[in-house]
Amino acid sequence: MKRKREPGEVTGGMVIEVTGSTYMVLSDGGEEFRCRTFPGTKTENDFSSLVAVGDRVVLKETETGTDLFEAVITLVERRRSALTRKRDVRRNRSKEKVQVIAANIDQLVVVVSAFDPPLSTRLIDRYLVFAESEQLETVIVVNKMDLEESQETRELMKPYHALGCRILYTSAEENSGMKALRKVLAGKLSALSGHSGVGKSTLINQLFGEELLRTGETNEKTGKGLHTTSSAIMLALPRSGYIIDTPGIREFNLSGITRENLRFYFKEFLSFMPKCAYSSCTHTVEPECGIKKAVESGHIDPERFESYLAIYESIDRDS
Ligand SMILES: Nc1nc2c(ncn2[C@@H]2O[C@H](COP(=O)(O)OP(=O)(O)OP(=O)(O)O)[C@@H](O)[C@H]2O)c(=O)[nH]1
Ligand SMILES: [Mg+2]
Ligand SMILES: [Zn+2]
CATH class of the missing domain: 2.40.50.140 (Nucleic acid-binding proteins)
Structure with missing residues (x-):
């Protein structure tokens, strides 16, 4: 009433x-x-x-x-936490520099798919940098496990297991891995984020056991999603907790990350940093770099180091 x-x-x-x-x-x-x-x-x-x-x-x-x-x-x-991204100033004239995708979240659920679109470890690394910098709890969900050889996928995910990330393997299509997902979501406010077409909305529908959210196809040629979800929405989970579905992103432009502070957010670098000859070593061009040595000796994953360099290059010098 x-x-x-x-x-x-x-x-x-x-x-x-x-x-x-x-x-x-x-x-x-x-x-x-x-x-x-x-x-x-x-x-x-x-x-x-x-x-x-x-x-x-x-x-x-x-x-x-x-x-x-x-x-x-x-x-x-005041927000106690937020999933944010930097606005692309070339495309957006709005005064706000930072776009808030979801506010006051307890954990960030990074969703990737094993296939269609292909698993992007570069994107995972960007989210992990953001989460480290904001001290946000993260869970990585690798969805569409029905589409790809699981051995290959697990091989790609090895560095993240080594980092101690919480990783779930799911198939929203076949309803597998959902019990574990329900468990990590219980009692918390979580936001799902990732590329378009990885199955964020499908996973949520599967959690509820009904088609609450519209889901879409991926482009046959590119394997990319078609941006089916256009705005963020929060739903109360059947037992306890809340979940936010967000629109798929093309790029995750990091906010609050500079060329100077980036190196602190690759947590496996920290113990090797004292071995760099320069205390302000950026691990790019300097000689006697402890990080590069650790990569060569197999102590740091080369792909993670490549991600570091790619993110470093993508950050404006003056930001
Ligand atoms: N084979 C397979 N297909 C899936 C799975 N999960 C989702 N899909 C399909 O992938 C397509 C995209 O799913 P969505 O849930 O719309 O993806 P999304 O991440 O919400 O995409 P945006 O809203 O655009 O960000 C749909 O055709 C789903 O049926 C899965 O586990 N296996
Ligand atoms: Mg969606
Ligand atoms: Zn160095």
């Missing part, structure tokens, strides 16, 4: 969906409000998206003629 609405009433809530400039908010009282912001909306977060899925907000109810509960967001509270 719907309670009587009182315009002007103030309540707290959590943003569960963002569509354009409309925000769905689940209030602390368990009601859904359709909200918008206004010029007086205050935020405790600087230089980033005003509102994102997962945000804690304060609402003020407004009066409208419709059945739906409607409200304006008066305050966006």
Whole structure:
């Protein structure tokens, strides 16, 4: 039964969906409000998206003629964590430098697929750098295990097992590995992120046992997804916890990472860094580099080092 609405009433809530400039908010009282912001909306977060899925907000109810509960967001509270990416300034003229994909998450679930699209360890490395820098818990999900020789996939994932990452192998198609996934998601607020077409929405549908989210095909020629999910959405998991589905990304532009601090976020580098001749060694051109030696002696995975160099090169010199 719907309670009587009182315009002007103030309540707290959590943003569960963002569509354009409309925000769905689940209030602390368990009601859904359709909200918008206004010029007086205050935020405790600087230089980033005003509102994102997962945000804690304060609402003020407004009066409208419709059945739906409607409200304006008066305050966006400080985020305790966030999955963010740097905006591509060439493509985006917006003032906000950092795009918040999901806010206040307990863990980041990086989803890759074993095949179609092919497993991208480069992307995993980018997420791991971000997660290290933000001290975010991560889980790596390798989906579509029904499509690829599992031995080859596990070989590719070996360095991540060695790093101590939590890795799950799933097939949303064949409903395998889902029990383990349910277990790591229980009681937490998790965000799924990864390339388009890896099966993020399909995994969530499988968790619920029903088609809650639209899923898409991958392009036959490129094997890439067609960006089926267009905005982030949060769902309450059947038992406990919340999950956020996010749109597939093309690139993961790291925010907050500089050429200077990058090396601290490849955690297997840390114990070899004291062996570099220069304390500020970037492990790129310097002689007597402890990291390069560790790569040569097999103590650091060469692919991980290649990722480091690729990310290093992709970061603007002046950022
Ligand atoms: N063979 C196989 N296909 C899968 C599996 N999981 C998902 N798919 C298929 O992969 C395609 C893309 O799945 P989606 O769930 O839409 O992928 P997504 O990651 O949500 O993609 P975006 O929303 O574009 O980011 C669909 O055709 C799914 O049926 C799997 O485990 N095995
Ligand atoms: Mg999707
Ligand atoms: Zn070095």
